[in-house]
Amino acid sequence: MAKYIGKRxxxxxxxxxxxxxxxxxxxxxxxxxxxxSADKLSPEQRAVVEARYGLNEPLPVQYFNYMFGLVQxxxxxxxxxxxxxxxxxxxxxxxxxxxQIGFQGMVLGTVLGILLGMIAAxxxxxxxxxxxxFVAIVGISIPSFVFASLLQYWFGLKWExxxxxxxxxxxxxxxxxxxxxxxxxxxxAARFIRTEMIEVLGxxxxxxxxxxxxxxxxxxxxxxFRNALIPLVTVLGPMAVSILTGSLVVEQIFAIPGIGEQFVxxxxxxxxxxxMGTTIFFSVFLIxxxxxxxxxxxxxxxxxxxxxxxS
Amino acid sequence: xEKILQVKDLELxxxxxxxxxxxxxxxxxxLYKGExxxxxxxxxxxxxxxxxxxxxLLPESSAEFKSGEILFGxxxxxxxxxxxxxxxxxxxxxxxxxxxMTSLNPTMPIGRQLTEPLLKHQKISTSEAxxxxxxxxxxxxxxxxxxxxxxxxxxxSGGQRQRIVIAISLACNPKILIADEPTTALDVTIQAQxxxxxxxxxxxxxxxxxxxxxxxxxxxxxxxxxxxxxGGKIVEIGTVDEIFYNPQHPYTWGLLSSMxxxxxxxxxxxxxxxxxxxxxxxxxxxxxxLRSEYALKIDMExxxxxxxxxxxxxxxxxxxxxxxxxxxxxxxxxxxxxxFPGSRYYEGGAV
Numbered sequence: 001m002a003k004y005i006g007k008r009x010x011x012x013x014x015x016x017x018x019x020x021x022x023x024x025x026x027x028x029x030x031x032x033x034x035x036x037s038a039d040k041l042s043p044e045q046r047a048v049v050e051a052r053y054g055l056n057e058p059l060p061v062q063y064f065n066y067m068f069g070l071v072q073x074x075x076x077x078x079x080x081x082x083x084x085x086x087x088x089x090x091x092x093x094x095x096x097x098x099x100q101i102g103f104q105g106m107v108l109g110t111v112l113g114i115l116l117g118m119i120a121a122x123x124x125x126x127x128x129x130x131x132x133x134f135v136a137i138v139g140i141s142i143p144s145f146v147f148a149s150l151l152q153y154w155f156g157l158k159w160e161x162x163x164x165x166x167x168x169x170x171x172x173x174x175x176x177x178x179x180x181x182x183x184x185x186x187x188x189a190a191r192f193i194r195t196e197m198i199e200v201l202g203x204x205x206x207x208x209x210x211x212x213x214x215x216x217x218x219x220x221x222x223x224x225f226r227n228a229l230i231p232l233v234t235v236l237g238p239m240a241v242s243i244l245t246g247s248l249v250v251e252q253i254f255a256i257p258g259i260g261e262q263f264v265x266x267x268x269x270x271x272x273x274x275x276m277g278t279t280i281f282f283s284v285f286l287i288x289x290x291x292x293x294x295x296x297x298x299x300x301x302x303x304x305x306x307x308x309x310x311s
Numbered sequence: 312x313e314k315i316l317q318v319k320d321l322e323l324x325x326x327x328x329x330x331x332x333x334x335x336x337x338x339x340x341x342l343y344k345g346e347x348x349x350x351x352x353x354x355x356x357x358x359x360x361x362x363x364x365x366x367x368l369l370p371e372s373s374a375e376f377k378s379g380e381i382l383f384g385x386x387x388x389x390x391x392x393x394x395x396x397x398x399x400x401x402x403x404x405x406x407x408x409x410x411x412m413t414s415l416n417p418t419m420p421i422g423r424q425l426t427e428p429l430l431k432h433q434k435i436s437t438s439e440a441x442x443x444x445x446x447x448x449x450x451x452x453x454x455x456x457x458x459x460x461x462x463x464x465x466x467x468s469g470g471q472r473q474r475i476v477i478a479i480s481l482a483c484n485p486k487i488l489i490a491d492e493p494t495t496a497l498d499v500t501i502q503a504q505x506x507x508x509x510x511x512x513x514x515x516x517x518x519x520x521x522x523x524x525x526x527x528x529x530x531x532x533x534x535x536x537x538x539x540x541x542g543g544k545i546v547e548i549g550t551v552d553e554i555f556y557n558p559q560h561p562y563t564w565g566l567l568s569s570m571x572x573x574x575x576x577x578x579x580x581x582x583x584x585x586x587x588x589x590x591x592x593x594x595x596x597x598x599x600x601l602r603s604e605y606a607l608k609i610d611m612e613x614x615x616x617x618x619x620x621x622x623x624x625x626x627x628x629x630x631x632x633x634x635x636x637x638x639x640x641x642x643x644x645x646x647x648x649x650x651f652p653g654s655r656y657y658e659g660g661a662v
Contacts, residue, residue: 204413210368211408212428212479213401216393226418301418302463 005295012287019283020070020276024063027272053079053273066276075280076273078266087277091259097167098251098258101174102243105181110239112182113189114232120190121197121228122220132190139187144246148180148253165255177247177254184242188235196228203227230301233293240289244282315486315519316342316365321379321389323364332590334360336543337379342487347513347520349530349551351566352540355587358523361540362489364389365521366406367396383487402432405480409492411472415464421475422460428482447478450515451508470501474508481512488513489521494529506532527570531555536623539563542588542598549624556651558644559618559626561603568643581641597628605630605638621653 041049050056054065069076075087120132155176156164162175200206201224209223248260255261259278266274297304323335335357342348350358363369365381365388381388384403388396405428408414416424425444429435435443441460448456451474464472473493480488490509494502510533513520522533530537530551537554539547539562547560558564565583585602588594594601600610609615609629618631629635640648648654 204408204410205416207368208406208408208414208476208479209416209427211366211400211406213397213399213431214427215397223416223419227416302420303417303465 005291008291008294012291015287016280016283017067020067020280021063023276023279024066027275028059028062030270053077070280075277078274079271080269087273090262090274091277091281094257094259094262096258097174097256098247098260101177101181101250101256101258102247104174104178105246106185106239106243108178109182109185110189110232110236113186114193116186116190117193118197118220118225120194121201122216124198129194132194136187136190136194139183140191142183143249144180144183145249145253147183148177148250151176151180152253165253167256173254173256177250177256180250180253181243181246184246185239188239189232192232192235193228196231197224200224200227226300230297233296233300236293236296237286237290240286244285312343312346314341315344315383317380317382318361318365319380319382321361321364321381322377323360323369324375324377325369325373326375327373330591333593334543334590335364336590336593338540338543338545340538340545340548342519342521344486344519345513345517346535347522347533349522349524349534349537350540351524351527351530351537353525353587355590356540357543358540359491362406362491362521362523365487366400366404366489367391368406398432401428401480401485402483403485404487404489405483405485406489406491407473407476407480407493410496411469411476412496414476415472417464420461420463421467425460425475425479425482428479432483443482444478447482448475450481450512451475451478453478469497470504473497473501473505477505477508477512481516481518484516485518487521488518489523491523492525493522495524495526502529509533527555527566539566542593543590544598544627546599546628547624547626549620549626552651553621553624556647557620557624557654558640558647559620559624559631560599560628561605561630562599563626564605564640564644565603567647568641572643581643607635 047056054062057065066076073088075091078085078087078090116132116135120129123129152164155161163173164176167173197220201219206219206223209219214223244260247258248264250256251258251260252264259281262274263278266278318338318340321335321338322333325332325334338357338361340348350361352358360369360374364374364376365383367388376389379389383399388399391399415421422441422444425447426437426440429440429443430437433440445456445460448459453459453471453474459467464475467475477493493509494505497505506529509520512518520533522530524530534551536548536550538545539554539560541562547554547558547563549557554563555567558567562583565581568581569583571580583602588598588601594611595614596612597603597606597610597615600606603610607629613629615627615629615632617625617627619625620631630638639645645656648656649658651657
């Protein structure tokens with residue numbers, strides 16, 4: 001297991017290096033520069049600014065400088081969005097709200113989704129099942145920004161239960177964005193668990209469990225649930241992505257000072273180092289999630305234990 | 312002999328979108344203490360459904376008892392609540408399934424699967440249950456049972472898994488063990504081992520076995536009595552010798568003729584022509600008449616009653632009616648009957 005994780009960590013570093021390289025050159029291909037928008041600058045002033053951030057160096061030198069800094073954990077300094085602040089500091093200070101609504105959304109969505117899917121499978125072809133399927137379809141087909149606006153209108157404006165936007169009332173401010181983010185994981189989990197539970201409940205070992213005298217709830221929770229979880233773990237990765245991309249939009253709508261909101265802004269002002277830093281940060285996050293998912297597989301399903309083939 | 316289970320006029324249907332499938336159409340049999348009753352028949356004859364209905368393992372949403380009763384320990388199993396059935400399943404009646412590769416939970420160590428019925432039905436502690444489970448594994452011939460308790464099903468071979476399933480089914484010393492084609496999915500040498508094991512264990516714990524199979528070779532090996540099922544009914548029932556050496560129903564003749572044997576002279580193996588009856592709309596008379604070369608006119612119109620051949624042997628065919636014409640069974644069957652004292656072809660000697 002340790003050997004496996006070690007190997008995976010090496011792959012992770014390689015993946016990150018590749019992502020950083022690609023993003024770096026893609027950014028350079030883009031027209032414009034961080035200082036291009038500043039029309040008021042005279043050519044001389046521009047040259048001074050570019051020199052300060054190393055933008056006047058030849059491209060390979062810039063690349064190696066950047067990668068060298070990256071290895072040391074230095075993501076550079078913000079060029080125009082936060083005027084000279086360390087990118088690492090910017091990201092860390094913005095992480096809190098994003099992590100909070102992301103985590104709450106993910107947990108809320110998966111837990112409710114699993115419950116909904118289980119109930120639907122156990123009450124197959126009844127109104128409970130149909131309602132759950134309807135919720136799942138709605139959750140998948142309606143984009144999170146539509147949800148976000150609807151939640152703002154009804155729960156914020158009409159009924160005044162939660163703040164409409166901004167990050168001022170602690171937990172209360174996080175409720176609506178979390179719900180908006182939770183819809184996709186909820187719908188996905190419900191669909192997967194329902195299909196898989198129905199399949200598992202029809203399998204031979206469930207009949208054997210019944211033949212042993214197990215009760216309905218013992219069969220559902222002791223025997224079926226764990227086996228039905230396996231395919232859900234597979235979509236946890238894509239779900240994490242949806243939380244990430246979802247938060248880009250949702251943070252914008254709710255005016256939450258999170259990474260997503262800052263990322264969007266930095267793209268608009270072409271703040272090179274912030275864009276790079278955030279991309280690398282997101283990549284690390286995703287790669288770690290994928291590793292966790294792979295480890296989780298083995299925990300849930302003994303047939304996929306990751307000790308190098310033989311178990 | 313003590314009757315442990317009585318199935319009386321059992322009728323059961325499946326409600327499907329295409330209509331009502333009459334899967335069991337009036338089944339009667341008794342199971343005696345300590346015996347092995349084999350139920351044979353082709354796919355769709357109702358043998359599995361009959362036993363699953365005893366355990367009440369059929370989906371309640373579609374399967375419906377139409378009439379009849381299943382008497383066990385003075386109670387009618389068709390009328391018990393789910394809770395009461397749960398106390399019987401695994402404790403009084405237990406079951407072994409066809410495919411050992413899929414009948415164990417893949418994400419649960421086999422130790423826990425073994426102790427589950429013990430903890431459920433007996434008032435014992437977890438550590439005691441573990442001890443019993445290890446003993447059970449040893450009983451079914453599993454080497455190093457202590458080490459294997461923590462392992463998962465995928466770490467065992469097919470034969471070993473079936474041994475584990477047998478151990479689970481015997482955990483609470485059931486009065487009845489239902490084995491639904493327990494050897495069909497195994498290769499021949501393992502089949503023989505599993506059959507030996509089952510016979511051995513039956514002697515040790517004195518349980519009655521209902522053994523479902525379509526393999527007549529297996530039947531001859533394990534059964535005391537045999538019930539032949541066709542089209543949702545039992546068509547002939549008797550001791551294993553009576554069924555094998557003095558069969559009376561044309562369907563039994565067909566089954567025995569289609570069994571390969573070492574001294575078969577014909578190069579080609581006999582096959583019963585036609586297909587099983589459609590139980591959505593079962594035939595009016597004898598369900599086998601359409602496929603039988605011995606069918607009489609009355610077979611098409613009226614269902615044959617059971618005719619008694621001996622105290623233990625009866626068959627549902629009009630051929631046994633006093634007014635029926637004398638017919639010659641197939642040659643292979645006559646060869647068999649020559650060895651059976653009491654049959655009209657008996658030539659002396661013993662079976």
